[in-house]
Amino acid sequence: MSQEPPDDAEVQVVSGIVAGSRRYRSVDPAVVRRVASEELPRARNREDAVKRVKRRLHQAVGAYRATGAAGAGGLARDLDRLRTARERDPDARLGDELRAACRDLLARHASTRERLPFLDRLYAGVWDAVGGVPASLLDLGCGLAPLSLPWMGLEASAHYHAIDADIGAIGLVDAFLSIVGQAHAAEVRDLAAPIGPQAAQPADVALLLKLVPILDRQDPSAAQRLVQGLAVRHVVASFPVRSLGGHARGMEATYRRRVEALVSALGPRVRVQTETSVPNELVVVLTLG
Ligand SMILES: C[S@@+](CC[C@H](N)C(=O)[O-])C[C@H]1O[C@@H](n2cnc3c(N)ncnc32)[C@H](O)[C@@H]1O
Incomplete structure (x- = not known):
């Protein structure tokens, strides 16, 4: 197993492959690059490096991720619901309807769900x-x-x-x-x-x-x-x-x-x-x- 510092071009290639996958495209590119440069020296080949980086990103970000929010369309729907809830209750900045919408969204992230x-x-x-x-x-x-x-x-x-x-x-x-x-x-x-x-x-x-x-x-x-x-x-x-x-x-x-x-x-x-x-x-x- 080589512990040479990884080649920058290879870090870019591995980061690009990982960032191109649906699950990891919304992870900060700086995190993807950092993890790729840490994992490349430990990896047998490019394919192994991609697997290792994805595993690490899963532990850091993916495992807690919102479920049910499907990309930009999901975000637009979530925001519509929050905006509608806010508009229906104009006197209360954080009224009951907004609380109900927030509760549903909090339930999507493992970490906030268990705290509800x-x-x-x-x-x-x-x-x-x-x-x-x-x-x-x-x-x-x-x-x-x-x-x-x-x-x-x-x-x-x-x-x-x-x-x-x-x-x-x-x-x-x-x-x-x-x-x-x-x-x-x-x-x-x-x-x-x-x-x-x-x-x-x-x-x-x-x-x-x-x-x-x-x-x-x-x-x-x-x-x-x-x-x-x-x-x-x-x-x-x-x-x-x-x-x-x-x-x-x-x-x-x-x-x-x-x-x-x-x-x-x-x-x-x-x-x-x-x-x-x-x-x-x-x-x-x-x-x-
Ligand atoms: C266990 S969750 C906790 C979330 C929130 N603080 C809570 O208690 O509900 C860990 C959070 O850390 C974020 N995270 C993991 N690694 C990170 C990093 N290197 N920089 C910034 N955020 C990171 C993840 O995306 C995730 O949202």
């Missing part, structure tokens, strides 16, 4: 731990979680910065936040990139909901690097306590150890550590000095 019964508890607990509802929020590896806005209690003026490597999820989130008149930015970015722009835009709170385990599989130093680059007062990291298949398999103990390791790597910058877990999800709030 505890949505208001989760955000209320987090805001309690950070001393109140934030005026600005950074949602890293957000998936479809910003569609939980009706249960978050944020002011419309609170700036919501949503970042993910899934272009489809970011497109839906961006349009949704515009429809409901939320101050926001929605950005496609590789949060595991070893170099490049950090998420340094200041905010009151950064959410890393169920993101650390996903970054760990891409690069064991990515989560620490990401948190160190943040200009925020509070970092909220959460971890699933059951696998996508519903098995517990000692996940809670494993992730408690992961939190300890992250806190110890962050050193004295972490001043307070609070837990605001809900069933299914270990939630830890770190207050930075």
